[in-house]
Amino acid sequence: MEALSLPAALSLVAGGGAGLSPELRAALGASLPLLQRDYRFERVWFWGCIQGVRGAYYIAQGLGPDRAAPRSRLYSLNCLDWSLLTPATEEMLALAEEVKGRFQGDPSFEYSLAEINPEAAARLVQSGKEPVMKEEARLIATIEQIDRAVGIVPRGAFVKTPLGSVHENRHFEGLSLVEAKKLSSYFHFTEPTNLKNKTLLEKADLDPSTDFLNSLEHDIPQGKGSWSIQLEKGGSVVVLRSLLWLGLTFYHVPMTKQFGYIYFGTGEKNLDLPFML
Amino acid sequence: MDPSPESDPSHEPHSAYPEDAYEGGHGPYQPHEPGYGLDQPGYSPYEDEIPDAQARMLAIKNAKAYLLKTSTKSGLNLYDHFATILTKILDEQPANTVDIIETISQDVKWAQFRKKMDTLRDEHLIPPTFEAAEKCKALFIKEAGEEEHEELDEEMGEPALPNVMETAFYFEQAGIGLSKDECYYIFLAFKNLISVQPIQTCRFWGKILGLEMNYIIAEVQLREGEEEEEEREGEEEETVAEEKEMGEGEEEEEQKEKEPEPPKSTYKPPPEIPKEANGTGTNKYVYFVCNEPGKPWVKLPPVTPAQIVCARQIKKFFTGRLDAPIVSFPPFPGNEANYLRAQIARISAGTHVSPTGFYQFPEDEEEEEGGDTYEENPEFEPPPVAEMVESLAMWAHHVKGILKQGRCVWINPAQKSEEDEEEGEEEEEEEEEEHQEETGQPLLTLISEDEGMKNIPAWTAQASTNLIPEYSIAILQSNRWPGAYAFASGRKFENIYFGWGHKYSPESHTPALPPPAEAEFPSEPGITEAADPTVEEELAFKAAQEEALAEAEEEEEEEGEDD
Numbered sequence: 153m154e155a156l157s158l159p160a161a162l163s164l165v166a167g168g169g170a171g172l173s174p175e176l177r178a179a180l181g182a183s184l185p186l187l188q189r190d191y192r193f194e195r196v197w198f199w200g201c202i203q204g205v206r207g208a209y210y211i212a213q214g215l216g217p218d219r220a221a222p223r224s225r226l227y228s229l230n231c232l233d234w235s236l237l238t239p240a241t242e243e244m245l246a247l248a249e250e251v252k253g254r255f256q257g258d259p260s261f262e263y264s265l266a267e268i269n270p271e272a273a274a275r276l277v278q279s280g281k282e283p284v285m286k287e288e289a290r291l292i293a294t295i296e297q298i299d300r301a302v303g304i305v306p307r308g309a310f311v312k313t314p315l316g317s318v319h320e321n322r323h324f325e326g327l328s329l330v331e332a333k334k335l336s337s338y339f340h341f342t343e344p345t346n347l348k349n350k351t352l353l354e355k356a357d358l359d360p361s362t363d364f365l366n367s368l369e370h371d372i373p374q375g376k377g378s379w380s381i382q383l384e385k386g387g388s389v390v391v392l393r394s395l396l397w398l399g400l401t402f403y404h405v406p407m408t409k410q411f412g413y414i415y416f417g418t419g420e421k422n423l424d425l426p427f428m429l
Numbered sequence: 430m431d432p433s434p435e436s437d438p439s440h441e442p443h444s445a446y447p448e449d450a451y452e453g454g455h456g457p458y459q460p461h462e463p464g465y466g467l468d469q470p471g472y473s474p475y476e477d478e479i480p481d482a483q484a485r486m487l488a489i490k491n492a493k494a495y496l497l498k499t500s501t502k503s504g505l506n507l508y509d510h511f512a513t514i515l516t517k518i519l520d521e522q523p524a525n526t527v528d529i530i531e532t533i534s535q536d537v538k539w540a541q542f543r544k545k546m547d548t549l550r551d552e553h554l555i556p557p558t559f560e561a562a563e564k565c566k567a568l569f570i571k572e573a574g575e576e577e578h579e580e581l582d583e584e585m586g587e588p589a590l591p592n593v594m595e596t597a598f599y600f601e602q603a604g605i606g607l608s609k610d611e612c613y614y615i616f617l618a619f620k621n622l623i624s625v626q627p628i629q630t631c632r633f634w635g636k637i638l639g640l641e642m643n644y645i646i647a648e649v650q651l652r653e654g655e656e657e658e659e660e661r662e663g664e665e666e667e668t669v670a671e672e673k674e675m676g677e678g679e680e681e682e683e684q685k686e687k688e689p690e691p692p693k694s695t696y697k698p699p700p701e702i703p704k705e706a707n708g709t710g711t712n713k714y715v716y717f718v719c720n721e722p723g724k725p726w727v728k729l730p731p732v733t734p735a736q737i738v739c740a741r742q743i744k745k746f747f748t749g750r751l752d753a754p755i756v757s758f759p760p761f762p763g764n765e766a767n768y769l770r771a772q773i774a775r776i777s778a779g780t781h782v783s784p785t786g787f788y789q790f791p792e793d794e795e796e797e798e799g800g801d802t803y804e805e806n807p808e809f810e811p812p813p814v815a816e817m818v819e820s821l822a823m824w825a826h827h828v829k830g831i832l833k834q835g836r837c838v839w840i841n842p843a844q845k846s847e848e849d850e851e852e853g854e855e856e857e858e859e860e861e862e863e864h865q866e867e868t869g870q871p872l873l874t875l876i877s878e879d880e881g882m883k884n885i886p887a888w889t890a891q892a893s894t895n896l897i898p899e900y901s902i903a904i905l906q907s908n909r910w911p912g913a914y915a916f917a918s919g920r921k922f923e924n925i926y927f928g929w930g931h932k933y934s935p936e937s938h939t940p941a942l943p944p945p946a947e948a949e950f951p952s953e954p955g956i957t958e959a960a961d962p963t964v965e966e967e968l969a970f971k972a973a974q975e976e977a978l979a980e981a982e983e984e985e986e987e988e989g990e991d992d
Binding site: 163164166167168169170171172173174175176203205206252253254321322323380382385388393395398418423424427428429 | 523529532533536558561601602603604605606607608609610611635636638639640641642643743744745746883884885886889893894896906908911912927928929931935937938940
């Protein structure tokens with residue numbers, strides 16, 4: 153969520169019980185603008201917090217002029233001193249799938265892959281690296297996975313210019329109450345995968361400047377989906393909570409430009425989802 | 430915006446305002462500069478194209494007529510459209526207009542359509558926002574009979590209403606909790622609950638999230654006397670139902686005796702383990718839930734051991750409706766209200782902690798291991814926050830753990846079955862040997878004895894702030910039940926839960942496998958298969974029978990002769 157609107161936004165997502173203490177809020181209010189200055193970001197988003205066993209990681213993202221470009225991610229243990237994370241690679245993502253369990257809270261902790269997945273460990277040894285995975289790499293991979301899987305925005309909030317770059321839609325006035333209750337009004341903010349699979353009839357209704365992303369309707373499991381949509385305060389806020397990555401909360405105030413998502417959780421995928429529905 | 434008839438379109442200044450022409454440095458032209466005199470009529474560079482004023486006028490009129498042409502499709506014309514767009518732009522003056530000009534144009538077109546097509550006025554929709562606001566406002570209204578209640582409360586002693594805002598403040602120091610508005614609504618909702626129900630003590634237990642709606646849960650102890658009445662009512666209903674069933678059963682049995690009965694199954698379900706009495710063990714507290722503050726509170730039924738045992742084996746999201754069925758394997762005996770109550774019982778038993786020494790066993794009674802009562806220790810001295818954070822031995826459970834059986838106090842299920850004694854005493858003895866007494870940890874065990882999972886400890890302790898240690902408080906997070914928190918600051922402490930209501934397991938949840946298929950019939954000789962005798966066997970059997978008959982006849986003849 154936008155760093156500038158953080159206090160208001162945090163009170164809107166507080167329905168899940170997770171939030172930030174006043175100390176951390178104050179620290180963020182001071183350090184995020186400095187981040188923007190130092191790294192020359194156009195926008196700074198506070199992504200959320202991953203709870204480790206012994207400590208928590210606070211994550212921020214910085215965006216450049218093209219909002220759909222790969223984002224720079226930074227992490228901090230105290231919301232004051234931020235360290236840049238390297239971009240995620242496919243190899244990291246594959247390894248992170250193997251590592252299960254809670255984060256430890258110490259970025260230099262190493263997961264010994266030999267115990268978890270001997271094949272991957274063997275491959276690493278062959279390529280000359282140690283068969284370990286650092287917690288920092290796991291953190292990078294987890295954030296990337298969460299963003300790809302459940303980072304969502306309302307429809308119409310972003311437009312794609314003819315040059316291919318993506319900007320905020322200055323004319324976005326917010327979803328109406330009726331639209332806000334539908335899963336099809338929200339998009340994943342990542343590379344679209346199934347736009348081409350839509351029938352011609354559906355494509356005719358689409359507006360290529362705003363409908364260039366995957367909508368949430370097709371999320372597995374079909375039917376109930378992996379989202380819980382709730383209208384809080386009688387419809388003045390619509391809150392979507394992901395059931396696949398428990399802890400991700402998206403909020404939107406209908407008929408206004410306010411929206412955003414934040415993650416407060418343990419950083420583990422909920423693989424039991426099919427049994428739980 | 431009408432171009433005045435006098436001005437020549439080819440002589441337009443570089444911007445709409447004539448003053449800007451001078452700022453651009455383009456005039457008035459000096460005699461030595463090229464372009465001198467070109468602004469005079471008759472000397473412009475385009476003179477050969479539009480020779481005289483008359484033709485120029487005609488050209489302008491033609492252009493304007495073209496712009497005013499109405500579109501056959503939409504009924505708009507370009508002239509009015511441009512006029513509206515430019516008016517809108519000049520009114521709103523957005524930044525970087527040229528980049529969003531297309532969107533502005535689209536919006537103007539849409540606005541046109543909306544006005545023209547709706548001859549009927551839209552029904553004034555009342556969004557649900559206002560209804561919810563009404564409900565919240567109702568919370569604030571003080572009832573007329575409040576004064577009488579206040580007098581009663583003074584007689585009773587301590588106020589039953591928990592200070593939700595104070596608890597919320599402490600938890601907020603750790604970043605846990607709901608928004609202040611929601612907390613206040615919950616506070617008022619508690620006040621309503623207390624005025625309606627006969628409550629002795631009351632506590633905000635926490636909030637459980639659901640798919641469609643959430644649950645706000647209050648942990649309550651009802652005043653004695655009220656509970657007994659409810660129990661009696663429940664029992665009466667049950668006995669009436671049983672009598673009805675008995676009557677029907679007798680009729681059915683008469684009918685059955687006439688027909689040959691199929692072989693009866695010898696399956697005996699394991700004896701039902703009785704639930705714990707209200708006020709003890711898992712049913713020590715009564716829980717009320719509501720979906721949102723302002724909605725009516727619903728009382729959850731007491732929990733039975735079978736429900737707890739089953740709840741341990743399934744993992745389901747709550748939908749938010751108490752009457753929703755739970756479709757699972759093993760089939761859960763109850764609906765969502767029972768599942769919710771079972772999870773609340775498990776969470777309370779697993780994560781309700783207090784600083785060690787705050788509670789003690791009463792000194793009058795003997796200290797039994799199965800003791801369920803505890804009282805506050807008046808001589809408790811709160812240890813400093815740093816110690817509470819460093820060592821987990823400073824915290825203790827004050828709720829009894831639940832045994833495998835599903836109860837806090839073990840009961841031998843064989844003892845209760847008086848009816849079964851007539852049927853088979855031998856079977857009972859075998860069962861007694863199998864049911865070994867289960868003992869759990871006694872009350873007030875330290876949480877340092879809680880086992881962790883793999884390499885994750887069961888609890889994580891932190892101080893709320895490292896920058897201001899004088900005012901920091903100790904915060905405990907449970908790793909076994911993510912979402913369960915506890916804080917301690919001096920003599921104050923509190924537990925709370927915010928989460929989805931499930932236990933953490935490092936491995937994925939594996940549902941129980943179905944049991945092996947039951948044998949169909951008990952093996953009676955009349956039913957067991959046997960190979961048909963072959964022809965030789967039959968002949969041999971027949972021959973043997975005839976020999977036996979012949980022998981018997983000889984014997985009879987002999988006997989007859991003897992007589």
